[in-house]
Amino acid sequence: SAVISQKPSRDICQRGTSLTIQCQVDSQVTMMFWYRQQPGQSLTLIATANQGSEATYESGFVIDKFPISRPNLTFSTLTVSNMSPEDSSIYLCSVETGHNEKLFFGSGTQLSVL
Amino acid sequence: SQQGEEDPQALSIQEGENATMNCSYKTSINNLQWYRQNSGRGLVHLILIRSNEREKHSGRLRVTLDTSKKSSSLLITASRAADTASYFCATYNNNDMRFGAGTRLTVKP
Numbered sequence: 001s002a003v004i005s006q007k008p009s010r011d012i013c014q015r016g017t018s019l020t021i022q023c024q025v026d027s028q029v030t031m032m033f034w035y036r037q038q039p040g041q042s043l044t045l046i047a048t049a050n051q052g053s054e055a056t057y058e059s060g061f062v063i064d065k066f067p068i069s070r071p072n073l074t075f076s077t078l079t080v081s082n083m084s085p086e087d088s089s090i091y092l093c094s095v096e097t098g099h100n101e102k103l104f105f106g107s108g109t110q111l112s113v114l
Numbered sequence: 115s116q117q118g119e120e121d122p123q124a125l126s127i128q129e130g131e132n133a134t135m136n137c138s139y140k141t142s143i144n145n146l147q148w149y150r151q152n153s154g155r156g157l158v159h160l161i162l163i164r165s166n167e168r169e170k171h172s173g174r175l176r177v178t179l180d181t182s183k184k185s186s187s188l189l190i191t192a193s194r195a196a197d198t199a200s201y202f203c204a205t206y207n208n209n210d211m212r213f214g215a216g217t218r219l220t221v222k223p
Contacts, residue, residue: 004156006156037154041215042202042213042214042215042216043157043202043213045211045212090154092156092157094157101144101145101147101162101206101211102147102159102162103149103157103159103204103211104159105156105157105158106156107155107156108154108155108156110154
């Protein structure tokens with residue numbers, strides 16, 4: 001299992017600013033995932049972050065808008081850049097431990113952009 | 115992109131009743147998982163069923179999988195007010211996990 005500390009838990013931001021979300025895991029994991037959940041919707045994968053390599057972005061998401069860092073096996077950040085109201089969502093980090101295929105999630109960051 | 119379609123979108127029942135949620139998907143899978151989300155927070159893994167399994171139990175949860183119909187169901191028996199949450203199915207195939215749209219379950223005390 002894995003325990004993930006995600007912060008901030010929520011923030012209200014102004015249009016045009018950036019917010020960095022942090023996730024700290026209590027164990028070393030190879031792959032970390034960042035998801036977006038728009039209001040009332042399901043989860044959409046933004047990118048997969050492996051330590052020591054560039055993040056892999058899903059279709060519709062680009063590094064300039066959502067830069068990701070993965071400096072070690074227990075930590076990752078996601079930045080939401082140049083925010084607009086359309087970026088208002090819940091952002092979730094998750095990890096997969098070993099090869100058991102189930103995901104553990106952080107508690108989420110609820111972002112509102114005014 | 116989303117893989118699973120869930121129904122119903124919302125379900126409201128009385129405490130003590132059973133709740134059944136369904137998930138359909140489109141492509142082949144290694145396994146199918148169900149997650150729970152309280153009030154827009156992080157998801158919690160409930161149960162995993164592999165493609166070669168047909169039924170699985172965990173406490174008050176019962177999951178079925180029909181790969182010929184590409185569908186799964188989650189049954190929560192003897193529901194409690196604390197079961198109120200959103201429930202998502204997720205299909206896993208070759209390191210790719212996709213989530214369904216979710217069912218919002220409300221259990222009235």
